[in-house]
Amino acid sequence: MSIVTRPPIHPRLVLVSAIILPASGQVLNRQPFRGLLFLFFILLLGGYTLKTAAPDVSMIGKLSGGIFVYAMAIYDAYKTARVRHEVWRAAKR
Template structure:
């Protein structure tokens, strides 16, 4: 029998707290590293190109957007993997 994939809610919480680690829990470390790379890249880009009077959130908007996509991606994949695993284990 194969090992159970992590709980999707655990993956969601970890992905919200630490960017890219949700993908690592889903056994996709390279995907997590790519997300972290683009979070830093786009966060730095918007930080340097935003107007001086823009808030911190506005200056980091590019990185925050990619982080939000990484959270969604990690949770979605965790739910799919858990559903496939449950379907395989429920068969007689």
């Protein structure tokens, strides 16, 4: 007996979503708690580097902690979506 599973969301859609709105890629991948964790650390490290950076540092430098976690969240969402999509394609064959 075959179990019909719905296809995962396309990885490119997850990537675009993750770039536009932080942690939305994890939500699309059905990992909302993971998305909340990424969002928490984006805010935590962004706030930390904002408060501890020297006054003459650019705004990008002041928010670099949050930007780094944001980039990791984008990568994580896309990687997870790619793996799920490939597993689904292989199981479909």
